[in-house]
Amino acid sequence: MEEILKKLDSEKRDRIINSALDEFGRNSYDKASTNNIVKNAGISKGLLFHYFKSKQELYDYLEKFVFQKMIDVILEEIDWNETDIFNRIKQITIIKMGVIDRYPGIEAFGKTIYERKSINEIKVMIEKMVPDLYHQVYTKNIDMNRFRDDIDFDKIIQIIQWAIEKYSEEQMELMKKNGMKLDFLKIVSGIDLYMDVLRKVFCKEGEMEND
Amino acid sequence: MEEILKKLDSEKRDRIINSALDEFGRNSYDKASTNNIVKNAGISKGLLFHYFKSKQELYDYLEKFVFQKMIDVILEEIDWNETDIFNRIKQITIIKMGVIDRYPGIEAFGKTIYERKSINEIKVMIEKMVPDLYHQVYTKNIDMNRFRDDIDFDKIIQIIQWAIEKYSEEQMELMKKNGMKLDFLKIVSGIDLYMDVLRKVFCKEGEMEND
DNA sequence: AATGTATTGACCATATTGGTCAATAGTGAT
DNA sequence: ATCACTATTGACCAATATGGTCAATACATT
Numbered sequence: 001m002e003e004i005l006k007k008l009d010s011e012k013r014d015r016i017i018n019s020a021l022d023e024f025g026r027n028s029y030d031k032a033s034t035n036n037i038v039k040n041a042g043i044s045k046g047l048l049f050h051y052f053k054s055k056q057e058l059y060d061y062l063e064k065f066v067f068q069k070m071i072d073v074i075l076e077e078i079d080w081n082e083t084d085i086f087n088r089i090k091q092i093t094i095i096k097m098g099v100i101d102r103y104p105g106i107e108a109f110g111k112t113i114y115e116r117k118s119i120n121e122i123k124v125m126i127e128k129m130v131p132d133l134y135h136q137v138y139t140k141n142i143d144m145n146r147f148r149d150d151i152d153f154d155k156i157i158q159i160i161q162w163a164i165e166k167y168s169e170e171q172m173e174l175m176k177k178n179g180m181k182l183d184f185l186k187i188v189s190g191i192d193l194y195m196d197v198l199r200k201v202f203c204k205e206g207e208m209e210n211d
Numbered sequence: 212m213e214e215i216l217k218k219l220d221s222e223k224r225d226r227i228i229n230s231a232l233d234e235f236g237r238n239s240y241d242k243a244s245t246n247n248i249v250k251n252a253g254i255s256k257g258l259l260f261h262y263f264k265s266k267q268e269l270y271d272y273l274e275k276f277v278f279q280k281m282i283d284v285i286l287e288e289i290d291w292n293e294t295d296i297f298n299r300i301k302q303i304t305i306i307k308m309g310v311i312d313r314y315p316g317i318e319a320f321g322k323t324i325y326e327r328k329s330i331n332e333i334k335v336m337i338e339k340m341v342p343d344l345y346h347q348v349y350t351k352n353i354d355m356n357r358f359r360d361d362i363d364f365d366k367i368i369q370i371i372q373w374a375i376e377k378y379s380e381e382q383m384e385l386m387k388k389n390g391m392k393l394d395f396l397k398i399v400s401g402i403d404l405y406m407d408v409l410r411k412v413f414c415k416e417g418e419m420e421n422d
Numbered sequence: 423a424a425t426g427t428a429t430t431g432a433c434c435a436t437a438t439t440g441g442t443c444a445a446t447a448g449t450g451a452t
Numbered sequence: 453a454t455c456a457c458t459a460t461t462g463a464c465c466a467a468t469a470t471g472g473t474c475a476a477t478a479c480a481t482t
Contacts, residue, residue, distance in 0.1 A: 031242040034440060044461045049441060114388050155408050159374050166373035177325050197366050201412035219428095245471060255430045260472060 005051055016041045016048070018105050020062055025108030029059060029116065060120060066103075066110050067126040071133060073099050083143040085157065086195050092137060093164050093191065097184045100172075146203050156202050163194055216262055227252045227259070229316050231273055236319030240270060240327065271331060274324060277317050278337040282344060284310050294354040296368065297406050303348060304375050304402065308395050311383075357414050367413050374405055 005013060019041035023032045034055055038048050052058040077095050082088050100107060138157050147156055171187045216224060230252035234243045245266055249259050263269040288306050293299050311318060349368050358367055382398045 027238045027242050031238050031244070033242070033438075035438075045441080046443080046462070047460055050460080053441095055440060114384070151408055151411065155405060159370070159405065159408065162377035163370050163373050166377060167369075173325070194366060194370070197362055197370065200362065244469075246469075256472080257431070257474080258429055261429080264472095266471065 008051070012043070014102065016043065016051070017062070017065065018103055020058060021066070021103060021105030021109040024059060024062060025105050025112060028112075034058075062109065063113060063120075064122050064126070066106050066113070067123070067130070069103070069106070070096070070099060071126070071129065074133070074137065078137065080141055083141055084146070085138070085142050085160065086199060088138070088142060089160055089164055090188070090191060090195065093168055094184070094188060097168065097182075097187070101182060101184065148202065148204055151202070160198050160202070163198065164191055167191055167194055219262070223254070225313065227254065227262070228273070228276065229314055231269055232277070232314060232316030232320040234316075235270060235273060236316050236323060239323075245269075273320065274331075275333050275337070277314075277321050277324070278334070278341070280314070280317070281307070281310060282337070282340065285344070285348065289348065291352055294352055295357070296349070296353050296371065297410060299349070299353060300371055300375055301399070301402060301406065304379055305395070305399060308379065308383075308393075308398070312393060312395065359413065359415055362413070371409050371413070374409060375402055378402060378405055 016037075019037045022040065023037045027033070032055075034048060035045070037058075038045050041048075048058070052061065074092065074095055077098075078088075078091060082091060138161070144153060147153065167190060168187050171190060172182060175182050227248075230248050233251065234248045238244070243266075245256070245259060248269075249256050252259075259269070263272065285303065285306055288309075289302060293302060349372070355364055358364060378401060379398050382401060383393060386393050
């Protein structure tokens with residue numbers, strides 16, 4: 001299956017993946033309709049079952065896909081030379097938004113994953129990797145001396161990360177709600193305003209330069 | 212419809228509401244199944260359609276219910292004499308968790324609301340009330356002099372609120388994932404640890420008492 | 423026993439389901 | 453033009469699920 005998919009025109013492949021992510025994200029496995037998936041992807045029923053031999057195989061593919069994609073893109077695009085945690089977190093946010101831009105259904109789908117009982121080996125393996133990756137991403141080559149040392153470092157990271165995530169989630173929802181296209185530049189510049197505040201309170205005096 | 216429902220044994224009414232919130236939260240309107248709803252509520256098909264004359268009426272009732280419930284409970288249980296924003300936010304979080312405890316499906320359902328095009332007058336009215344309520348809840352009778360005055364007050368509130376929300380969301384997901392019952396006391400004591408950090412960085416010196 | 427209400431679940435016509443497969447369209451080489 | 457080959461279609465299938473109905477019960481109160 002994988003091989004036939006690889007050969008496929010990537011624009012069409014993305015259309016299928018997006019349509020399927022969306023349908024599974026909106027509905028439980030049983031209620032998710034392959035008819036809807038092909039309709040929204042703009043392909044025929046036959047073609048879907050040519051690429052995936054069953055609904056279950058399609059679902060399994062997607063489950064692996066969302067993890068793998070996020071991991072790959074982050075590892076590929078992250079700049080490990082960045083030592084400032086604020087810029088690092090901002091980077092990751094931008095990278096994530098890029099993925100969401102290409103695969104809009106990935107978020108909704110991702111949230112449903114842990115509710116389902118499915119336990120294939122790939123999923124187990126990837127889920128083991130994720131915490132480690134997260135740790136690396138938020139600590140590797142980061143200069144910790146900039147922070148006031150009367151506060152637990154992990155908590156600082158958490159609070160910064162939460163703020164950025166919540167802000168971008170809220171902005172994205174707002175834009176979707178009003179039917180606009182997602183404007184990532186606008187979100188990033190909004191993030192900067194909160195970054196300034198967080199720098200001010202979490203960094204030592206004279207340690208606030210942001211390149 | 213409303214009148215018949217009111218008379219109903221409240222335990223059974225909650226079972227129906229919860230089952231319906233859950234089903235509509237998991238599935239799009241069309242795919243949500245009244246058969247599933249009655250099965251999980253432990254009632255007969257006939258009874259559901261005795262209380263609600265159609266699927267649509269049931270859905271409309273729920274949409275109104277989730278807004279109204281949240282508003283009512285917050286207004287009822289909030290302590291307006293509390294002047295400390297940290298305690299105020301903690302209060303609201305606890306109140307919200309209480310509602311979620313009683314109506315576990317309310318969150319998932321709530322997130323789907325804005326995706327649907329439905330626009331009845333009640334919804335419009337309530338959605339107008341909500342921002343105002345939120346503003347009151349986070350400012351009314353709150354002592355703003357405790358905060359350092361080199362930072363925009365609204366941003367401070369936002370960051371605190373985001374941190375508390377994210378923390379409780381993550382903890383609740385974790386507990387659900389591991390199949391435990393939601394332990395709100397544990398969540399609240401975890402919140403306190405982050406509160407301490409936030410107090411330390413956002414308050415003026417000597418303004419950190421939390422009774 | 424009688425009256426009134428709360429609740430059931432078999433039943434309905436219709437729509438939808440995941441999946442198949444013979445047929446067609448498209449492409450590129452000769 | 454012809455052939456070979458692959459990519460794609462959509463009508464079709466038996467099986468199941470759909471929202472909603474309603475005559476029949478169960479249950480309580482007098």
